[in-house]
Amino acid sequence: MGREEWSSTLGFILASIGSAIGIGNIWRFPYVVGANGGGAFLVPYLISVLLFALPLMVLELAIGRSMGTSVVSAFRSIRQRFAAGGLVIVAIVSLILGYYLVITSWVLAYAVFFAFNRPMDFGAFTGSYLPLVFFLLSGITVFMTVRSGVREGIEKVSRYLVPVLVVILLFLVIFSLTEPGALEGVGFYLSPDYSRLTDPAVWIAAFGQAFFSLSVGMGILLTFGSYLKSGNLFRDASIIAVADMVIAILAGLVIFPLVFTAGLDPAAGVNLAFITLPSAFMEIRYGMLLGALFFLMLFTAALTSAVSMLEVPVAALMDSYGYPRKRATLLVFAAVILLGLPSALSYTSLKLAVFGTPFLDLADYVFGTIGLIVAALIVSLVGGWFMGRTRICAEIGGCRWQQRVYMALIRYCVPAILLITLIGSFLRVTG
Numbered sequence: 001m002g003r004e005e006w007s008s009t010l011g012f013i014l015a016s017i018g019s020a021i022g023i024g025n026i027w028r029f030p031y032v033v034g035a036n037g038g039g040a041f042l043v044p045y046l047i048s049v050l051l052f053a054l055p056l057m058v059l060e061l062a063i064g065r066s067m068g069t070s071v072v073s074a075f076r077s078i079r080q081r082f083a084a085g086g087l088v089i090v091a092i093v094s095l096i097l098g099y100y101l102v103i104t105s106w107v108l109a110y111a112v113f114f115a116f117n118r119p120m121d122f123g124a125f126t127g128s129y130l131p132l133v134f135f136l137l138s139g140i141t142v143f144m145t146v147r148s149g150v151r152e153g154i155e156k157v158s159r160y161l162v163p164v165l166v167v168i169l170l171f172l173v174i175f176s177l178t179e180p181g182a183l184e185g186v187g188f189y190l191s192p193d194y195s196r197l198t199d200p201a202v203w204i205a206a207f208g209q210a211f212f213s214l215s216v217g218m219g220i221l222l223t224f225g226s227y228l229k230s231g232n233l234f235r236d237a238s239i240i241a242v243a244d245m246v247i248a249i250l251a252g253l254v255i256f257p258l259v260f261t262a263g264l265d266p267a268a269g270v271n272l273a274f275i276t277l278p279s280a281f282m283e284i285r286y287g288m289l290l291g292a293l294f295f296l297m298l299f300t301a302a303l304t305s306a307v308s309m310l311e312v313p314v315a316a317l318m319d320s321y322g323y324p325r326k327r328a329t330l331l332v333f334a335a336v337i338l339l340g341l342p343s344a345l346s347y348t349s350l351k352l353a354v355f356g357t358p359f360l361d362l363a364d365y366v367f368g369t370i371g372l373i374v375a376a377l378i379v380s381l382v383g384g385w386f387m388g389r390t391r392i393c394a395e396i397g398g399c400r401w402q403q404r405v406y407m408a409l410i411r412y413c414v415p416a417i418l419l420i421t422l423i424g425s426f427l428r429v430t431g
Contacts, residue, residue, distance in 0.1 A: 003069075003227070004227055005150070006228055009231045012224060012236070013236055013240060014155070014158040014159055015158040015304075016236070016308075017243045018161065018305070019224070019305055019308035020241075021165065021304065022213075023100075023103055023273075025212075025213040025247070025248050025251075026248065026297070027272055028212070029248035029249075029251060030189060030248075030251055030272075033190075036201075036206070037199075040192035041196070041206065042249075043197060044203045044206035045206045045245075047206070048203075050241075051409060053210040053211055053241065054237055055406060055409045055410050056211075056216045056217055056380055057216050057237040059383045060216065060217070060220075060221035061221050061222070061225035062396055063225065063387060065233070067226065068226055069226050070222070070223045070316045070319045070320075071219035071222050072086035073320045076320075078387050079382075079386055082382050085382055087316075088374070089375045092372070093218050093219060094309075094332070096368050097310060098337075098338075098343060099360050099368070101135060101139050101340050102343045104138045104303065105139075109125065110274065110291070110295040111292055114278075114294075119288070119291065122278070126348060127348075127349055129349055129350075131344060132348060138302075139333065139340070142303065142310055145157050146310045147329040165247075165297050168296065168297040169251065169297055171293070172254040175286075179258065179261040179284065181263075184260045185255075185266070188260065189252045189255075201424070207418075208421050212372065213244060215308070217378075217418075218375055219312045220311070220312055224308070232397065259277070261280070264279055264283075277291075281294070310332060314332050345359070346359035346360045347360060369425050370422065370425060373422045373425065377415060384410040385411060393406075
């Protein structure tokens with residue numbers, strides 16, 4: 001049986017957009033903007049996306065399409081010893097997915113609670129063992145999607161869910177902007193404080209958000225690129241990046257007007273999605289319906305991202321060890337559930353913690369922050385320095401000076417920025 005392929009470029013783009021748009025992109029981006037200079041933050045963020053994240057996206061796609069295989073076997077084809085780097089990336093993505101499914105399960109639970117007009121306090125929810133039920137439901141949903149294959153699973157789900165997400169988002173934006181607190185909320189969100197642009201921490205936050213929100217360096221786009229046989233990689237990557245940015249910006253236009261209308265704290269940070277926003281929905285007109293729609297949108301974003309993450313280790317097992325898809329998916333799913341169980345238990349009655357820190361919070365920092373940057377560094381160094389300039393340029397096209405600029409960015413600038421972001425992430429915790 002031949003290797004699977006996307007049915008069309010549109011299917012690939014929608015699946016990649018679904019991969020990029022995740023929980024963190026919708027709820028994390030707005031509060032990062034609000035905490036780092038409002039509208040002024042968009043300047044370093046756009047620079048970060050265009051000059052650093054986008055080139056790495058193109059590199060991943062180029063490696064995948066050129067090698068025609070997933071991350072471990074692609075790295076092995078570049079140099080035998082680099083297979084270990086591919087395995088590290090697969091391990092990091094699997095560990096991230098383990099705790100990401102926990103947050104996905106919370107979103108699913110809140111969508112159900114609001115749909116049945118029974119919103120639950122986050123403390124009461126995580127003070128029970130109910131989160132484990134939704135954790136398994138979310139995991140099974142992701143498992144069944146990936147088990148169905150590239151066209152019949154990942155692509156088909158993305159073709160339906162990404163447009164649904166956009167329609168719900170636009171509806172919520174229109175509603176939020178008609179609320180009494182809309183202008184004040186938009187002002188908090190986007191009013192530029194240009195003095196913050198001299199703060200190195202703002203630029204490090206922008207670098208981190210760019211790589212985080214676009215899911216680059218995780219082997220996802222490399223794997224997706226291996227199912228792609230033709231097309232303009234730079235064009236496709238640009239469409240994905242722009243779609244991701246637009247949806248992230250629109251999410252803020254939903255969140256902050258509602259928060260200000262309900263008179264709640266707009267600087268709630270990570271508590272925004274599960275504590276502040278549910279309270280806001282309960283204070284405004286049509287709140288139950290809006291809450292159900294919002295968390296359905298968030299679950300859609302989470303599901304498409306989780307599916308793309310699961311595909312990375314599944315494809316690696318298939319390509320490197322010859323496992324059939326159904327068997328590979330079952331094995332990886334079982335491993336991910338076991339890896340995610342400590343994170344799930346940390347927000348239940350058991351309250352599993354390490355030195356007083358919930359296990360999920362620790363996993364988010366170690367794997368979702370540090371691990372993600374390390375994985376991106378591996379991709380940029382292996383691909384940029386050892387794949388071969390001629391092979392990369394043959395994939396990305398363009399004229400000679402454009403290729404020279406691209407190679408300079410991917411070989412020097414992207415690794416440097418990733419190192420700066422890594423150091424900044426360490427200092428932010430230890431400082």
